[in-house]
Protein backbone atom coordinates (compact mmCIF):
# COMPACT_ATOMS: atom_id res chain seq x y z
CA UNK A 1 0.00 0.00 0.00
CA UNK A 2 1.45 3.35 -1.03
CA UNK A 3 0.77 6.48 1.00
CA UNK A 4 0.86 9.84 -0.67
CA UNK A 5 4.48 11.00 -0.78
CA UNK A 6 4.89 14.63 0.08
CA UNK A 7 8.17 16.50 0.02
CA UNK A 8 10.45 14.87 2.54
CA UNK A 9 12.04 16.91 5.29
CA UNK A 10 15.67 18.05 5.23
CA UNK A 11 17.70 15.46 7.02
CA UNK A 12 21.22 14.64 8.03
CA UNK A 13 21.85 10.89 8.18
CA UNK A 14 24.12 9.35 10.80
CA UNK A 15 26.10 6.15 11.27
CA UNK A 16 25.05 3.57 13.86
CA UNK A 17 28.22 4.33 15.83
CA UNK A 18 27.45 8.07 15.92
CA UNK A 19 23.88 7.48 17.11
CA UNK A 20 24.97 4.94 19.73
CA UNK A 21 27.63 7.37 21.02
CA UNK A 22 25.18 10.26 21.21
CA UNK A 23 22.57 8.06 22.89
CA UNK A 24 25.15 6.82 25.41
CA UNK A 25 26.27 10.34 26.24
CA UNK A 26 22.66 11.46 26.69
CA UNK A 27 21.75 8.50 28.88
CA UNK A 28 24.83 8.94 31.07
CA UNK A 29 23.50 12.31 32.15
CA UNK A 30 19.95 11.12 32.92
CA UNK A 31 18.49 9.80 36.17
CA UNK A 32 17.70 6.08 36.58
CA UNK A 33 14.64 4.99 34.60
CA UNK A 34 15.22 7.54 31.84
CA UNK A 35 16.13 4.92 29.19
CA UNK A 36 12.60 3.63 29.55
CA UNK A 37 11.35 7.19 29.12
CA UNK A 38 13.16 7.34 25.76
CA UNK A 39 11.45 4.13 24.66
CA UNK A 40 8.08 5.51 25.76
CA UNK A 41 8.64 8.62 23.64
CA UNK A 42 9.72 6.48 20.71
CA UNK A 43 6.66 4.25 21.06
CA UNK A 44 4.34 7.26 21.19
CA UNK A 45 5.86 8.59 17.96
CA UNK A 46 5.44 5.22 16.25
CA UNK A 47 1.85 4.83 17.47
CA UNK A 48 0.80 8.34 16.43
CA UNK A 49 2.27 7.87 12.95
CA UNK A 50 0.80 4.38 12.64
CA UNK A 51 -2.69 5.58 13.66
CA UNK A 52 -2.50 8.41 11.15
CA UNK A 53 -1.36 6.03 8.41
CA UNK A 54 -4.13 3.60 9.34
CA UNK A 55 -6.75 6.32 9.08
CA UNK A 56 -5.33 7.48 5.77
CA UNK A 57 -5.35 3.95 4.37
CA UNK A 58 -8.64 2.59 5.79
CA UNK A 59 -10.65 5.65 6.84
CA UNK A 60 -10.57 4.76 10.55
CA UNK A 61 -8.62 3.43 13.53
CA UNK A 62 -10.85 1.58 16.04
CA UNK A 63 -11.66 -1.96 15.01
CA UNK A 64 -8.80 -2.19 12.52
CA UNK A 65 -6.29 -5.06 12.76
CA UNK A 66 -2.62 -4.40 13.51
CA UNK A 67 0.23 -6.94 13.59
CA UNK A 68 3.44 -6.17 15.46
CA UNK A 69 6.54 -7.96 14.14
CA UNK A 70 8.69 -8.17 17.27
CA UNK A 71 12.41 -8.98 17.44
CA UNK A 72 14.46 -9.70 20.55
CA UNK A 73 15.92 -6.22 21.06
CA UNK A 74 14.74 -2.71 21.90
CA UNK A 75 13.41 -2.25 18.37
CA UNK A 76 10.86 -4.91 19.28
CA UNK A 77 10.31 -3.11 22.59
CA UNK A 78 9.36 0.05 20.72
CA UNK A 79 6.87 -1.93 18.64
CA UNK A 80 5.30 -3.58 21.71
CA UNK A 81 4.83 -0.27 23.51
CA UNK A 82 3.39 1.25 20.32
CA UNK A 83 0.95 -1.70 20.32
CA UNK A 84 -0.13 -0.79 23.86
CA UNK A 85 -1.08 2.69 22.65
CA UNK A 86 -2.93 1.34 19.62
CA UNK A 87 -4.95 -0.99 21.86
CA UNK A 88 -6.07 2.07 23.82
CA UNK A 89 -7.46 3.46 20.55
CA UNK A 90 -9.48 0.30 19.90
CA UNK A 91 -7.14 -1.39 17.43
CA UNK A 92 -7.10 -5.21 17.49
CA UNK A 93 -3.40 -5.96 18.06
CA UNK A 94 -1.53 -9.23 17.48
CA UNK A 95 2.15 -9.43 18.45
CA UNK A 96 4.18 -12.01 16.50
CA UNK A 97 7.39 -12.73 18.44
CA UNK A 98 10.22 -13.74 16.09
CA UNK A 99 12.69 -14.78 18.83
CA UNK A 100 12.66 -16.70 22.10
CA UNK A 101 12.97 -13.47 24.05
CA UNK A 102 11.24 -10.12 23.69
CA UNK A 103 11.46 -6.85 25.64
CA UNK A 104 10.02 -8.06 28.99
CA UNK A 105 8.23 -4.90 30.12
CA UNK A 106 6.80 -4.24 26.66
CA UNK A 107 5.58 -7.80 26.37
CA UNK A 108 3.87 -7.72 29.76
CA UNK A 109 2.26 -4.38 28.96
CA UNK A 110 0.91 -5.42 25.56
CA UNK A 111 -0.63 -8.54 27.15
CA UNK A 112 -2.30 -6.47 29.86
CA UNK A 113 -3.58 -4.11 27.16
CA UNK A 114 -5.43 -7.04 25.59
CA UNK A 115 -3.23 -7.87 22.61
CA UNK A 116 -2.92 -11.40 21.31
CA UNK A 117 0.65 -12.69 21.55
CA UNK A 118 2.03 -15.53 19.40
CA UNK A 119 5.55 -16.90 19.61
CA UNK A 120 6.39 -17.78 16.02
CA UNK A 121 8.13 -21.09 15.31
CA UNK A 122 10.99 -21.34 12.83
CA UNK A 123 9.95 -21.80 10.10
CA UNK A 124 6.51 -20.36 10.95
CA UNK A 125 3.37 -22.51 10.87
CA UNK A 126 0.21 -21.54 8.99
CA UNK A 127 -1.32 -20.50 12.35
CA UNK A 128 1.67 -18.22 13.03
CA UNK A 129 1.25 -16.49 9.68
CA UNK A 130 -2.55 -16.25 9.63
CA UNK A 131 -2.82 -12.87 11.45
CA UNK A 132 -0.72 -11.22 8.75
CA UNK A 133 -3.22 -12.05 6.03
CA UNK A 134 -5.90 -10.00 7.83
CA UNK A 135 -3.65 -7.08 8.87
CA UNK A 136 -4.61 -3.52 7.98
CA UNK A 137 -1.39 -2.28 9.63
CA UNK A 138 1.97 -3.94 10.20
CA UNK A 139 4.52 -2.43 12.59
CA UNK A 140 8.04 -3.63 11.86
CA UNK A 141 10.02 -3.98 15.10
CA UNK A 142 12.18 -6.93 14.03
CA UNK A 143 15.55 -5.17 14.13
CA UNK A 144 16.81 -1.61 14.29
CA UNK A 145 20.27 -0.28 15.11
CA UNK A 146 21.38 -3.69 16.36
CA UNK A 147 20.40 -5.58 13.21
CA UNK A 148 22.91 -7.38 11.05
CA UNK A 149 22.08 -6.89 7.34
CA UNK A 150 19.61 -9.41 5.95
CA UNK A 151 17.12 -11.36 8.07
CA UNK A 152 16.98 -14.93 9.29
CA UNK A 153 14.03 -17.25 9.93
CA UNK A 154 11.38 -16.84 11.07
CA UNK A 155 11.69 -13.10 10.36
CA UNK A 156 12.24 -13.81 6.66
CA UNK A 157 8.95 -15.68 6.31
CA UNK A 158 7.06 -13.06 8.30
CA UNK A 159 8.31 -10.29 6.04
CA UNK A 160 7.52 -12.36 2.98
CA UNK A 161 3.88 -12.69 4.08
CA UNK A 162 3.14 -9.02 4.74
CA UNK A 163 0.11 -8.40 2.50
CA UNK A 164 0.40 -5.73 -0.18
CA UNK A 165 -2.85 -4.22 1.12
CA UNK A 166 -1.45 -3.47 4.61
CA UNK A 167 0.11 -0.15 5.54
CA UNK A 168 3.63 -0.85 6.85
CA UNK A 169 5.29 1.34 9.48
CA UNK A 170 8.96 0.56 10.20
CA UNK A 171 10.43 1.39 13.60
CA UNK A 172 13.75 3.24 13.21
CA UNK A 173 14.77 1.48 9.94
CA UNK A 174 13.12 -1.08 7.64
CA UNK A 175 14.38 -4.41 9.01
CA UNK A 176 16.90 -6.28 6.88
CA UNK A 177 18.71 -3.30 5.34
CA UNK A 178 22.39 -2.61 5.91
CA UNK A 179 21.97 0.41 8.17
CA UNK A 180 25.30 2.13 7.43
CA UNK A 181 25.97 1.25 3.78
CA UNK A 182 22.41 1.38 2.46
CA UNK A 183 22.80 -1.99 0.72
CA UNK A 184 19.98 -4.55 0.52
CA UNK A 185 21.80 -7.85 0.95
CA UNK A 186 18.69 -10.03 1.34
CA UNK A 187 15.04 -10.07 2.38
CA UNK A 188 13.88 -6.84 3.99
CA UNK A 189 10.78 -4.95 4.99
CA UNK A 190 9.28 -2.58 2.41
CA UNK A 191 7.80 0.23 4.49
CA UNK A 192 5.30 2.94 3.65
CA UNK A 193 6.57 5.09 6.51
CA UNK A 194 9.70 4.83 8.65
CA UNK A 195 9.69 6.56 12.03
CA UNK A 196 13.37 7.03 12.78
CA UNK A 197 14.32 7.74 16.37
CA UNK A 198 16.74 10.34 17.71
CA UNK A 199 18.36 10.97 14.32
CA UNK A 200 18.07 9.64 10.77
CA UNK A 201 20.28 6.69 9.85
CA UNK A 202 22.42 6.50 6.69
CA UNK A 203 20.28 3.78 5.07
CA UNK A 204 17.36 6.20 4.97
CA UNK A 205 19.20 8.44 2.49
CA UNK A 206 21.32 5.88 0.65
CA UNK A 207 19.86 3.81 -2.19
CA UNK A 208 18.83 1.08 -2.62
CA UNK A 209 17.86 0.80 1.10
CA UNK A 210 16.29 4.29 1.06
CA UNK A 211 13.68 2.98 -1.38
CA UNK A 212 12.60 0.46 1.31
CA UNK A 213 11.90 3.21 3.85
CA UNK A 214 8.93 4.97 2.23
CA UNK A 215 8.26 8.36 3.79
CA UNK A 216 10.78 9.13 6.53
CA UNK A 217 9.74 10.87 9.75
CA UNK A 218 12.58 11.88 12.06
CA UNK A 219 11.54 11.92 15.71
CA UNK A 220 13.73 14.02 18.01
CA UNK A 221 14.60 12.30 21.29
CA UNK A 222 16.45 15.34 22.58
CA UNK A 223 20.01 14.14 22.20
CA UNK A 224 22.69 15.85 20.13
CA UNK A 225 24.34 13.99 17.28
CA UNK A 226 27.41 15.69 15.75
CA UNK A 227 26.97 17.09 12.22
CA UNK A 228 26.90 14.28 9.65
CA UNK A 229 28.73 14.26 6.32
CA UNK A 230 25.67 12.77 4.55
CA UNK A 231 22.72 15.10 4.05
CA UNK A 232 19.73 15.83 1.87
CA UNK A 233 19.17 19.43 0.86
CA UNK A 234 15.66 20.86 1.11
CA UNK A 235 14.25 23.93 -0.63
CA UNK A 236 15.69 26.33 1.94
CA UNK A 237 19.10 24.67 1.73
CA UNK A 238 19.10 25.05 -2.05
CA UNK A 239 17.92 28.65 -1.77
CA UNK A 240 20.80 29.46 0.56
CA UNK A 241 23.32 28.15 -2.00
CA UNK A 242 21.79 29.60 -5.15
CA UNK A 243 23.73 32.56 -6.61
CA UNK A 244 21.31 35.48 -6.79
CA UNK A 245 22.46 38.52 -8.77
CA UNK A 246 23.22 41.57 -6.62
CA UNK A 247 21.62 44.88 -7.63
CA UNK A 248 23.68 46.29 -10.48
CA UNK A 249 25.28 42.95 -11.35
CA UNK A 250 26.38 42.48 -14.95
CA UNK A 251 26.44 39.30 -16.99
CA UNK A 252 30.21 38.82 -16.64
CA UNK A 253 30.28 39.17 -12.86
CA UNK A 254 27.33 36.75 -12.53
CA UNK A 255 29.43 34.08 -14.20
CA UNK A 256 30.01 33.01 -17.77
CA UNK A 257 29.74 29.30 -18.55
CA UNK A 258 31.52 27.67 -21.46
CA UNK A 259 29.89 24.55 -22.83
CA UNK A 260 31.29 21.84 -25.08
CA UNK A 261 28.32 19.62 -25.87
CA UNK A 262 26.61 17.86 -28.76
CA UNK A 263 27.88 16.22 -31.91
CA UNK A 264 26.63 15.58 -35.44
CA UNK A 265 24.87 12.48 -34.06
CA UNK A 266 23.46 14.21 -30.97
CA UNK A 267 22.72 17.89 -31.68
CA UNK A 268 19.69 17.68 -29.36
CA UNK A 269 21.92 17.10 -26.34
CA UNK A 270 23.51 20.48 -27.00
CA UNK A 271 20.09 22.15 -27.11
CA UNK A 272 18.99 20.49 -23.85
CA UNK A 273 22.22 21.17 -21.96
CA UNK A 274 22.21 24.82 -23.04
CA UNK A 275 18.51 25.03 -22.04
CA UNK A 276 19.39 23.83 -18.54
CA UNK A 277 22.11 26.46 -18.16
CA UNK A 278 20.07 29.33 -19.61
CA UNK A 279 17.00 28.50 -17.51
CA UNK A 280 19.13 28.19 -14.36
CA UNK A 281 20.09 31.83 -14.76
CA UNK A 282 23.68 31.77 -15.98
CA UNK A 283 25.02 35.28 -16.69
CA UNK A 284 26.14 34.29 -20.16
CA UNK A 285 26.66 31.05 -22.04
CA UNK A 286 29.35 30.40 -24.66
CA UNK A 287 28.67 27.30 -26.73
CA UNK A 288 31.33 25.26 -28.57
CA UNK A 289 30.23 22.55 -31.01
CA UNK A 290 29.84 21.43 -34.62
CA UNK A 291 28.00 23.67 -37.08
CA UNK A 292 24.70 21.75 -37.09
CA UNK A 293 24.52 21.67 -33.30
CA UNK A 294 25.48 25.35 -33.11
CA UNK A 295 22.62 26.25 -35.47
CA UNK A 296 20.18 24.18 -33.40
CA UNK A 297 21.37 25.82 -30.16
CA UNK A 298 21.13 29.35 -31.55
CA UNK A 299 17.71 28.77 -32.98
CA UNK A 300 16.47 27.46 -29.61
CA UNK A 301 18.37 30.07 -27.57
CA UNK A 302 19.33 33.24 -29.41
CA UNK A 303 20.98 34.50 -26.20
CA UNK A 304 23.75 31.87 -26.44
CA UNK A 305 27.08 33.09 -27.84
CA UNK A 306 28.81 30.71 -30.25
CA UNK A 307 32.50 29.93 -29.85
CA UNK A 308 35.05 29.84 -27.03
CA UNK A 309 36.03 32.90 -25.01
CA UNK A 310 36.60 34.01 -21.45
CA UNK A 311 34.55 31.94 -18.99
CA UNK A 312 34.42 31.14 -15.26
CA UNK A 313 33.62 27.41 -15.64
CA UNK A 314 33.02 24.73 -18.25
CA UNK A 315 30.29 22.11 -18.73
CA UNK A 316 31.74 19.41 -20.94
CA UNK A 317 30.68 16.30 -22.77
CA UNK A 318 26.86 15.99 -22.97
CA UNK A 319 26.09 14.37 -26.33
CA UNK A 320 29.79 14.29 -27.26
CA UNK A 321 31.01 11.15 -29.02
CA UNK A 322 34.75 10.81 -28.28
CA UNK A 323 35.15 8.61 -31.36
CA UNK A 324 33.49 11.02 -33.78
CA UNK A 325 35.59 12.82 -36.32
CA UNK A 326 35.05 16.29 -34.87
CA UNK A 327 36.86 18.86 -32.73
CA UNK A 328 34.91 18.22 -29.52
CA UNK A 329 37.51 16.01 -27.72
CA UNK A 330 40.20 18.62 -28.42
CA UNK A 331 37.90 21.38 -27.11
CA UNK A 332 37.30 19.33 -23.96
CA UNK A 333 41.03 18.83 -23.40
CA UNK A 334 41.66 22.50 -23.87
CA UNK A 335 38.94 23.40 -21.35
CA UNK A 336 40.39 20.95 -18.83
CA UNK A 337 43.81 22.55 -19.26
CA UNK A 338 42.36 25.94 -18.29
CA UNK A 339 42.41 25.01 -14.59
CA UNK A 340 38.85 26.36 -14.27
CA UNK A 341 35.98 24.46 -12.58
CA UNK A 342 34.71 21.83 -15.02
CA UNK A 343 31.68 19.57 -15.12
CA UNK A 344 32.41 16.32 -16.97
CA UNK A 345 29.42 14.50 -18.41
CA UNK A 346 29.01 11.59 -20.86
CA UNK A 347 31.72 11.79 -23.58
CA UNK A 348 33.92 14.10 -21.48
CA UNK A 349 34.26 11.40 -18.83
CA UNK A 350 35.86 9.15 -21.43
CA UNK A 351 38.10 11.87 -22.84
CA UNK A 352 39.27 12.78 -19.35
CA UNK A 353 39.70 9.24 -18.01
CA UNK A 354 41.73 8.21 -21.04
CA UNK A 355 43.89 11.30 -21.05
CA UNK A 356 46.90 12.63 -19.26
CA UNK A 357 44.67 15.25 -17.69
CA UNK A 358 44.01 13.39 -14.48
CA UNK A 359 45.69 14.75 -11.40
CA UNK A 360 43.85 14.06 -8.12
CA UNK A 361 45.46 17.06 -6.41
CA UNK A 362 44.16 19.30 -9.15
CA UNK A 363 40.69 17.74 -9.23
CA UNK A 364 39.35 18.51 -5.78
CA UNK A 365 37.11 21.57 -5.62
CA UNK A 366 37.42 21.93 -9.38
CA UNK A 367 35.89 18.91 -11.09
CA UNK A 368 32.34 17.59 -10.95
CA UNK A 369 31.88 14.23 -12.71
CA UNK A 370 28.27 13.36 -13.59
CA UNK A 371 28.08 9.68 -14.63
CA UNK A 372 25.06 7.39 -14.54
CA UNK A 373 25.61 3.89 -13.13
CA UNK A 374 26.87 2.39 -16.41
CA UNK A 375 29.28 5.27 -17.00
CA UNK A 376 30.56 5.02 -13.43
CA UNK A 377 31.23 1.30 -13.91
CA UNK A 378 33.25 2.08 -17.08
CA UNK A 379 35.10 4.89 -15.35
CA UNK A 380 36.04 2.62 -12.44
CA UNK A 381 37.28 0.04 -14.96
CA UNK A 382 39.52 2.66 -16.57
CA UNK A 383 40.80 3.53 -13.10
CA UNK A 384 41.77 -0.11 -12.46
CA UNK A 385 38.68 -1.16 -10.50
CA UNK A 386 36.63 -3.33 -12.89
CA UNK A 387 32.93 -3.19 -12.05
CA UNK A 388 29.60 -4.01 -13.71
CA UNK A 389 26.66 -1.62 -13.80
CA UNK A 390 24.79 -4.00 -11.42
CA UNK A 391 27.62 -3.68 -8.85
CA UNK A 392 27.22 0.11 -8.90
CA UNK A 393 23.44 -0.19 -8.55
CA UNK A 394 23.78 -2.54 -5.56
CA UNK A 395 26.15 -0.22 -3.66
CA UNK A 396 25.98 3.19 -5.35
CA UNK A 397 27.44 5.25 -2.52
CA UNK A 398 30.44 2.97 -2.10
CA UNK A 399 31.24 3.10 -5.82
CA UNK A 400 30.72 6.84 -6.18
CA UNK A 401 33.01 7.33 -3.20
CA UNK A 402 35.62 4.99 -4.67
CA UNK A 403 35.62 7.02 -7.89
CA UNK A 404 35.91 10.26 -5.92
CA UNK A 405 38.85 8.91 -3.93
CA UNK A 406 40.63 7.58 -7.02
CA UNK A 407 40.17 10.75 -9.04
CA UNK A 408 40.16 13.41 -6.37
CA UNK A 409 37.01 14.83 -8.01
CA UNK A 410 33.47 15.30 -6.75
CA UNK A 411 31.22 12.58 -8.24
CA UNK A 412 27.52 13.06 -8.96
CA UNK A 413 25.97 9.64 -9.62
CA UNK A 414 22.67 10.06 -11.47
CA UNK A 415 19.73 7.86 -10.57
CA UNK A 416 16.25 7.89 -9.08
CA UNK A 417 18.16 9.07 -6.02
CA UNK A 418 21.13 11.18 -7.08
CA UNK A 419 24.24 10.98 -4.90
CA UNK A 420 26.94 13.65 -4.85
CA UNK A 421 30.11 12.51 -3.09
CA UNK A 422 33.50 14.09 -2.40
CA UNK A 423 36.77 12.22 -1.82
CA UNK A 424 36.58 12.84 1.94
CA UNK A 425 33.08 11.29 2.16
CA UNK A 426 31.00 14.48 2.35
CA UNK A 427 27.83 13.53 0.50
CA UNK A 428 24.37 14.68 -0.56
CA UNK A 429 21.45 12.45 -1.50
CA UNK A 430 18.63 14.03 -3.50
CA UNK A 431 15.41 12.18 -4.28
CA UNK A 432 12.96 14.85 -5.40
CA UNK A 433 12.40 13.56 -8.92
CA UNK A 434 9.26 11.74 -10.07
CA UNK A 435 9.86 8.45 -11.92
CA UNK A 436 8.83 10.25 -15.13
CA UNK A 437 12.24 11.97 -15.08
CA UNK A 438 13.86 8.76 -16.32
CA UNK A 439 13.68 10.06 -19.89
CA UNK A 440 16.15 10.72 -22.69
CA UNK A 441 17.98 14.03 -22.41
CA UNK A 442 17.20 14.64 -18.72
CA UNK A 443 20.88 14.24 -17.85
CA UNK A 444 21.84 16.90 -20.41
CA UNK A 445 19.52 19.42 -18.71
CA UNK A 446 21.05 18.53 -15.34
CA UNK A 447 24.56 19.15 -16.69
CA UNK A 448 23.48 22.61 -17.84
CA UNK A 449 21.94 23.51 -14.49
CA UNK A 450 24.97 22.30 -12.51
CA UNK A 451 27.34 24.02 -14.95
CA UNK A 452 25.51 27.32 -14.41
CA UNK A 453 26.11 26.96 -10.67
CA UNK A 454 29.83 26.23 -11.14
CA UNK A 455 30.06 29.39 -13.26
CA UNK A 456 28.36 31.25 -10.42
CA UNK A 457 31.16 30.23 -8.07
CA UNK A 458 29.35 27.40 -6.23
CA UNK A 459 31.65 24.52 -5.18
CA UNK A 460 31.12 21.18 -6.97
CA UNK A 461 29.41 19.36 -4.04
CA UNK A 462 26.86 22.14 -3.54
CA UNK A 463 26.44 22.74 -7.27
CA UNK A 464 25.68 19.05 -7.86
CA UNK A 465 23.23 18.76 -4.98
CA UNK A 466 21.41 22.03 -5.68
CA UNK A 467 21.19 21.19 -9.39
CA UNK A 468 19.79 17.74 -8.59
CA UNK A 469 17.15 19.30 -6.31
CA UNK A 470 16.11 21.91 -8.90
CA UNK A 471 16.12 19.33 -11.70
CA UNK A 472 13.94 16.93 -9.68
CA UNK A 473 11.58 19.68 -8.57
CA UNK A 474 11.30 21.07 -12.12
CA UNK A 475 10.40 17.56 -13.30
CA UNK A 476 7.66 17.38 -10.65
CA UNK A 477 6.26 20.76 -11.71
CA UNK A 478 6.40 19.75 -15.38
CA UNK A 479 4.66 16.48 -14.63
CA UNK A 480 1.91 18.24 -12.65
CA UNK A 481 1.46 20.74 -15.48
CA UNK A 482 0.47 17.75 -17.60
CA UNK A 483 -2.63 17.52 -15.36
CA UNK A 484 -4.23 15.13 -12.89
CA UNK A 485 -1.79 13.58 -10.46
CA UNK A 486 1.14 14.11 -12.82
CA UNK A 487 1.83 12.94 -16.36
CA UNK A 488 4.71 12.13 -18.68
CA UNK A 489 7.38 14.74 -19.35
CA UNK A 490 10.06 15.40 -21.95
CA UNK A 491 13.50 16.70 -20.99
CA UNK A 492 12.66 20.04 -22.62
CA UNK A 493 9.63 20.33 -20.28
CA UNK A 494 12.00 19.92 -17.34
CA UNK A 495 14.24 22.73 -18.59
CA UNK A 496 11.17 24.95 -19.06
CA UNK A 497 10.22 24.48 -15.39
CA UNK A 498 13.69 25.14 -13.96
CA UNK A 499 12.96 28.87 -13.30
CA UNK A 500 9.83 27.96 -11.26
CA UNK A 501 11.79 25.39 -9.25
CA UNK A 502 14.53 27.94 -8.53
CA UNK A 503 11.87 30.46 -7.51
CA UNK A 504 10.47 27.91 -5.03
CA UNK A 505 13.91 27.41 -3.52
CA UNK A 506 14.39 31.16 -3.20
CA UNK A 507 10.93 31.82 -1.71
CA UNK A 508 11.28 33.10 1.85
Ligand SMILES: NC(=O)C1=CN([C@@H]2O[C@H](COP(=O)(O)OP(=O)(O)OC[C@H]3O[C@@H](n4cnc5c(N)ncnc54)[C@H](OP(=O)(O)O)[C@@H]3O)[C@@H](O)[C@H]2O)[C@@H](O)CC1
Pocket residue numbers: 019023038039042071072073074075076077078142143144145146147148149150151152155171172173197198221
Ligand atom coordinates in the same frame (compact mmCIF):
# COMPACT_ATOMS: atom_id res chain seq x y z
N1 LIG B 1 18.92 5.11 20.01
C1 LIG B 1 18.11 5.35 21.05
O1 LIG B 1 18.34 6.26 21.81
C2 LIG B 1 16.92 4.56 21.26
C3 LIG B 1 16.73 3.37 20.56
N2 LIG B 1 15.58 2.73 20.62
C4 LIG B 1 15.37 1.51 19.89
O2 LIG B 1 16.34 0.53 20.15
C5 LIG B 1 16.78 -0.04 18.93
C6 LIG B 1 18.08 -0.71 19.10
O3 LIG B 1 17.87 -1.76 19.96
P1 LIG B 1 18.93 -2.93 20.23
O4 LIG B 1 20.25 -2.34 20.43
O5 LIG B 1 18.39 -3.74 21.33
O6 LIG B 1 18.98 -3.71 18.87
P2 LIG B 1 17.81 -4.20 17.87
O7 LIG B 1 17.92 -3.36 16.67
O8 LIG B 1 16.52 -4.29 18.53
O9 LIG B 1 18.26 -5.65 17.37
C7 LIG B 1 19.04 -6.48 18.19
C8 LIG B 1 18.46 -7.87 18.18
O10 LIG B 1 18.17 -8.32 16.88
C9 LIG B 1 18.71 -9.63 16.64
N3 LIG B 1 19.22 -9.62 15.26
C10 LIG B 1 20.28 -8.96 14.77
N4 LIG B 1 20.39 -9.14 13.46
C11 LIG B 1 19.36 -9.94 13.10
C12 LIG B 1 18.95 -10.46 11.85
N5 LIG B 1 19.61 -10.20 10.72
N6 LIG B 1 17.83 -11.25 11.80
C13 LIG B 1 17.16 -11.50 12.93
N7 LIG B 1 17.51 -11.02 14.17
C14 LIG B 1 18.61 -10.25 14.24
C15 LIG B 1 19.77 -9.80 17.68
O11 LIG B 1 19.66 -11.08 18.21
P3 LIG B 1 20.88 -12.09 18.11
O12 LIG B 1 21.18 -12.28 16.65
O13 LIG B 1 22.03 -11.46 18.80
O14 LIG B 1 20.37 -13.33 18.75
C16 LIG B 1 19.47 -8.77 18.77
O15 LIG B 1 18.88 -9.34 19.91
C17 LIG B 1 16.74 1.11 17.98
O16 LIG B 1 16.78 0.72 16.64
C18 LIG B 1 15.42 1.76 18.39
O17 LIG B 1 14.33 1.11 17.77
C19 LIG B 1 14.39 3.34 21.23
O18 LIG B 1 13.84 2.48 22.16
C20 LIG B 1 14.59 4.70 21.81
C21 LIG B 1 15.93 5.03 22.25
Ligand SMILES: [K+]
Pocket residue numbers: 075140141142143144170171172173174175
Ligand atom coordinates in the same frame (compact mmCIF):
# COMPACT_ATOMS: atom_id res chain seq x y z
K1 LIG C 1 12.64 -2.12 12.23
